[in-house]
Amino acid sequence: MSTPGRFASGAEVREGLARVGYLADDAIAGVVYLADRLGKPVLVEGPAGVGKTQLAKSVAEMAGARLIRLQCYEGLDESKALYEWNYKKQLLRIQAGRHGAEHAQGAGPAAWGDVEEDIFSEEFLLSRPLLEAIRATDPVVLLVDEVDRVEVETEALLLEVLSDYQVSIPELGTVVATQVPLVFLTSNNSRELSEALKRRCLFLHVDYPEPEREKEIVRTRVPGISAHLTDQVVGIVRLIRQMDLKKLPSVSETLDWAATLMLLGAESVDSDLARETLHVLLKYQSDIAKASKSLAVGGA
Ligand SMILES: Nc1ncnc2c1ncn2[C@@H]1O[C@H](COP(=O)(O)OP(=O)(O)OP(=O)(O)O)[C@@H](O)[C@H]1O
Ligand SMILES: [Mg+2]
Incomplete structure (x- = not known):
């Protein structure tokens, strides 16, 4: 198996990701760099919509690698995974x-x-994503998306692949990878993953970004938005994230809101416009009512 070493440093990862439109912080870039050096998978955990799946996609794009995705769901079995x-x-x-x-x-x-x-x-033989990634001779990034959706017993399927980069097929023998692929597993933490799985991975917690990084994300993903509107959007989202809501707005919702405001031709957001468009940011009526009340009082 060839030794990894695709990137020279964490800083290089961060810059490379920025070039393909993914704004990482030092922690994210550092873990991606280490995972490559150590030949270990990354377990990316965090709330919905903070860029976990996009990280794997963007790393693939940055590295010029093919993305192989295993979308997990309840009932996923060997015949669909291996x-x-x-x-x-x-x-x-x-x-x-x-x-x-x-x-x-x-x-x-x-x-x-x-x-x-x-x-x-x-x-x-019909190869499914895990075997396909092991057998690939071209550069690949394997994304095992939403791994917390499979049953604990199914996780065991992943262990051989993730620790030895090999798959045993009784009738054919063991297929060993010729290169260590970059592997990302994502989880929304809907259930606790097994110790065995965690032990094999580097752990990366991705949370809502700091305001400066969220502003950069908005500027990158919503072309043409003004600095003033970006500041306001990120500022209001930040306020809303401090409220006690059922579902806090994620990065993807910040982006949707910014794009909506641009479409409406808004140059800035006042509390009326914010309240009229809250349904883009929040997905529960009770959350919308709560935020709406608080924005009216605060006069955002
Ligand atoms: N750091 C970032 N840089 C650029 N875009 C980002 C970043 N984080 C999130 N995004 C944007 O947010 C969108 C949602 O991200 P993504 O689908 O990766 O979230 P997720 O964490 O996988 O969510 P879920 O848990 O719901 O699957 C992406 O399509 C991307 O446009
Ligand atoms: Mg995802």
Whole structure:
């Protein structure tokens, strides 16, 4: 397996990410740099919409690598995560073997051993994301998205891949990666992940960004927005995040709100406009009512 070493420093990661439109802080860039150096996966945890999935996508873009994504969900199993045998094609092969034997003069039916060897060969294997990442010869980034959605037992599927970068296929043998891929796992922390999984990963907590970084994100993702409107948007979102709400506005909601205000041709936000557009930032009526009341009093 080739040794990793795609980036020279954390600072280089940060600059590279900024070039592809992802604004990381030192902690994020530092963990990505270390993960590459140590050949370890990164477990990215944090609230919804703070850029966990985007981080993996942007690292792939920055590194010129192909992104292979395993979207996790309840009930995800080996056949969707690792590999499965192409059952229909195997059946066809068996039938074709029988016909061939019937028509061949004097030849006996094909020996079962030969057929078996044939139908459990490469040609009949369907690679799913984990195996695909292990077998890749081009640069890849593997994203195991929302890993907290699978059952604890299913997590075990990941362990061999994440610690040894290999997959065992009983009929074929063990497939070992020729290169250590960059791996990102994301979690919203909807349940506690197993110790075994955590031990194999570097841990990265991504939270709502500091105001300066959020402003940079807004300027990068909402082209043409003025510095004044950016300051106001980020300032108001920050105030709202301090309220006791069911669901705090995330970075993606800040971006949606900024884009909405731009569409409306607003040069600045007063408390009336903020209240009229709160539904872009907040997704519960009770939250909207609470924030609306407080913005009216505060006169944002
Ligand atoms: N640091 C950042 N730099 C640039 N854009 C960002 C950043 N963080 C978040 N974003 C923007 O926010 C959007 C949402 O991010 P993303 O989908 O990665 O969130 P998430 O943390 O994976 O959320 P969820 O937990 O709901 O899956 C991205 O598409 C991106 O536009
Ligand atoms: Mg995500």
